[in-house]
Structures are given as structure tokens and as C-alpha cells.
Amino acid sequence: MSIVDKVRELCGTKKITIAELERSLGLGAGTVSRWDTRIPGIDKVQKVADYFQVSTDYLLGRTETPYYALTEKDEPSIQADLERLIEDLDGLKYSKETEEFSEETKELLIASLEQAVRIAKMEAKRKYTPKKYRGES
Structure with a gap:
């Protein structure tokens, strides 16, 4: 699952659109969608991770569970x-x-x-x- 797919999924859980997320975080329109073809800046990834309260590792696909998942x-x-x-x-x-x-x-x-x-x-x-x-x- 790509970072854009994960962000889309997280937006769904909060019942917001990617455009609403971008506005909330002060990101330019279409920024997240471009992450399918461009490498995002870590500062932007961190903003998204903080917004959804997940780890950057989760967004980047290094782990399949958010930090709060049970172990x-x-x-x-x-x-x-x-x-x-x-x-x-x-x-x-x-x-x-x-x-x-x-x-x-x-x-x-x-x-x-x-x-x-x-x-x-x-x-x-x-x-x-x-x-x-x-x-x-």
C-alpha cells in the first residue's frame, strides 16, 4: 500500500477528504496526490503523521500497524x-x-x-x- 493509499484510508476514518487534510495542514492543493510520483519531504510526512497520530514508519510502509496497535x-x-x-x-x-x-x-x-x-x-x-x-x- 502506497503512502497516498494510507493517507486516503486514514482520511476515510476521520471522514475528511485529502483536500480538507491539505488545507488543515497548510499543504498545497494536490500535494498528497503527487506523492505517488514524487518523494515527499519528511516535514510534510511528519505533519500528516502527527495529524492522524500514527508513526511516520506506518505512513512509509515500514510497519503495518500504527504505534497504538496491540502487541x-x-x-x-x-x-x-x-x-x-x-x-x-x-x-x-x-x-x-x-x-x-x-x-x-x-x-x-x-x-x-x-x-x-x-x-x-x-x-x-x-x-x-x-x-x-x-x-x-
């Missing part, structure tokens, strides 16, 4: 958080109708909690990781 190192803390949440749910063994949760309901609830913990972890990494640790070149 194997995150798994132990995700599992620990999930276990704590499940333990806290032991007090909620019964639904409103005072029937015990079915095994299927328990599994669905745990899967939902795990997904929520993963999303929260990614958002925390995206929001709170200092620039010097974002894997930028």
Missing part, C-alpha cells in the same frame, strides 16, 4: 484486566428474572468484555503514548 506485550495486562472484570461479575450471577445466566450468556458477556478491554487499551495507547515512544523515525 503480544499487551496480552498479559489485557488478560489480567479481563479476569478482574469477570471476578467482579460473580456478584451478578442472576438476571432480572432471578434466573442464573446461561452458559451461552456468560460466554457472550466475557467475549464482549474482552473486546471492550482491547478497545480501551488501544485508545489509551493512541491517546497517551508520548511522541518519543511512537516508533517514529
